[in-house]
Amino acid sequence: GENVEQHPSTLSVQEGDSAVIKCTYSDSASNYFPWYKQELGKRPQLIIDIRSNVGEKKDQRIAVTLNKTAKHFSLHITETQPEDSAVYFCAAKEPGGSYIPTFGRGTSLIVHP
Amino acid sequence: GAGVSQTPSNKVTEKGKYVELRCDPISGHTALYWYRQSLGQGPEFLIYFQGTGAADDSGLPNDRFFAVRPEGSVSTLKIQRTERGDSAVYLCASSLAEGANYEQYFGPGTRLTVT
Numbered sequence: 001g002e003n004v005e006q007h008p009s010t011l012s013v014q015e016g017d018s019a020v021i022k023c024t025y026s027d028s029a030s031n032y033f034p035w036y037k038q039e040l041g042k043r044p045q046l047i048i049d050i051r052s053n054v055g056e057k058k059d060q061r062i063a064v065t066l067n068k069t070a071k072h073f074s075l076h077i078t079e080t081q082p083e084d085s086a087v088y089f090c091a092a093k094e095p096g097g098s099y100i101p102t103f104g105r106g107t108s109l110i111v112h113p
Numbered sequence: 114g115a116g117v118s119q120t121p122s123n124k125v126t127e128k129g130k131y132v133e134l135r136c137d138p139i140s141g142h143t144a145l146y147w148y149r150q151s152l153g154q155g156p157e158f159l160i161y162f163q164g165t166g167a168a169d170d171s172g173l174p175n176d177r178f179f180a181v182r183p184e185g186s187v188s189t190l191k192i193q194r195t196e197r198g199d200s201a202v203y204l205c206a207s208s209l210a211e212g213a214n215y216e217q218y219f220g221p222g223t224r225l226t227v228t
Contacts, residue, residue, distance in 0.1 A: 043219040098211045103155030
């Protein structure tokens with residue numbers, strides 16, 4: 001099955017700085033890579049996703065890049081704000097009918113004002 | 114509209130007891146997923162329903178865990194003879210249909226504590 005590794009486990013930045021979270025996956029057949037944001041005590045929410053036929057995707061201050069050859073993908077947050085503080089999870093999905101992602105262990109992002 | 118809801122929000126039970134956790138998906142969503150999230154970990158897949166049937170239950174850790182969705186809407190996760198290691202947040206998610214083209218919407222979770 002798929003195995004997803006996520007780094008770092010904790011990331012502390014100053015407001016306005018950029019933050020980068022990296023994930024690797026093991027199954028070269030995986031073709032869908034979502035990112036979730038989970039605020040303390042709240043539910044995970046999808047913030048951005050990327051498919052294997054695309055190398056990069058942007059949505060305002062958030063971008064995700066995918067390197068299929070190296071089997072890694074990254075989340076980039078620019079101009080970080082205190083409200084970006086949360087745990088971020090990457091995930092990878094192998095091809096198949098149902099959408100059952102394998103999640104990374106999460107990165108706790110702390111943005112200091 | 115209303116999102117995914119789960120009840121109870123918190124459940125404390127003694128080791129060996131039976132518990133039921135309920136999930137109300139978004140109306141009209143045919144796919145329903147159960148995950149377990151331990152502290153400091155990502156959600157771990159347990160079981161997936163398409164309609165009334167369990168399409169994939171490969172994530173259930175053992176036969177103490179069971180889930181049903183008799184009418185294709187509300188689902189109940191059942192845990193028999195609970196153990197302390199079962200303590201976790203149990204998350205439910207639903208999507209309009211199966212497949213990566215349909216976003217999964219998570220519920221707030223049920224925090225289960227086995228003493």
